[in-house]
Amino acid sequence: MNASTSLSTRLSNNFILNEFTISQVAERHGYKNEPNEKQIENLRLLCVNVLQPLREIIAVSIFINSGFRSFDVNAAVGGKFNSQHLEGKAADFIVPSMNLVDVFNIILQKLLFDQLIYEFGNQPRLDRRVEAGWIHVSWNGELNRKDVMISKKVHGETVYETVKSETLDVRSV
Numbered sequence: 189m190n191a192s193t194s195l196s197t198r199l200s201n202n203f204i205l206n207e208f209t210i211s212q213v214a215e216r217h218g219y220k221n222e223p224n225e226k227q228i229e230n231l232r233l234l235c236v237n238v239l240q241p242l243r244e245i246i247a248v249s250i251f252i253n254s255g256f257r258s259f260d261v262n263a264a265v266g267g268k269f270n271s272q273h274l275e276g277k278a279a280d281f282i283v284p285s286m287n288l289v290d291v292f293n294i295i296l297q298k299l300l301f302d303q304l305i306y307e308f309g310n311q312p313r314l315d316r317r318v319e320a321g322w323i324h325v326s327w328n329g330e331l332n333r334k335d336v337m338i339s340k341k342v343h344g345e346t347v348y349e350t351v352k353s354e355t356l357d358v359r360s361v
C-alpha cells in the first residue's frame with residue numbers, strides 16, 4: 189500500500205478494501221495482511237467483474253469472510269500454496285439474508301468468473317439460523333476457466349466435485 193491507498197479505498201460502489209484485508213487470523217497471530225498495488229488491482233477487478241454485478245442483482249449485503257491473504261495468513265488458515273487468495277483474485281463470502289445455493293446459481297447463470305466453489309455446505313451448522321458453508325469465487329481476466337465445483341469434507345479430507353449441471357441442486361451440497 190502507498191499513500192494513495194488506504195483501508196477505506198473504494199474498490200467498487202459497494203465494496204471497500206478493508207473488507208478484503210481484515211482477518212481474525214492475522215490479528216490473532218500478529219501477521220500483516222496488506223496487499224500491494226498489483227494485489228489491490230486484482231481485488232478491484234474481482235469486485236468490478238463479479239461481486240459488484242452480483243450485489244446489483246441481489247440488492248442485499250454481501251459479507252466477505254476472506255479476501256486477500258498474505259503468505260502467513262494463508263498458511264495459518266490451511267489455504268492451498270497456490271491459492272488465488274494470495275494474489276487478491278479470490279473471495280469467500282456469504283449473503284446473510286439469502287439462501288446460498290440461490291446466490292450460487294445466480295452467479296453460475298448470469299456472471300463470468302474463473303472458479304466458483306460452494307465450500308463445505310455439508311458441514312454441521314454451528315448455529316441453526318446460519319447456513320453452513322460459503323461461496324468461493326475468483327476472477328482471472330482472460331484466463332478465466334469457468335470451473336464450477338462443490339467442496340466437501342469426507343472423513344476429514346477435502347474433496348472437490350465438478351458441477352456439470354446449469355443449476356446446483358440444494359440436495360447435492
Ligand SMILES: [Zn+2]
Pocket residue numbers: 273278279280324325
Ligand atoms: Zn476461498
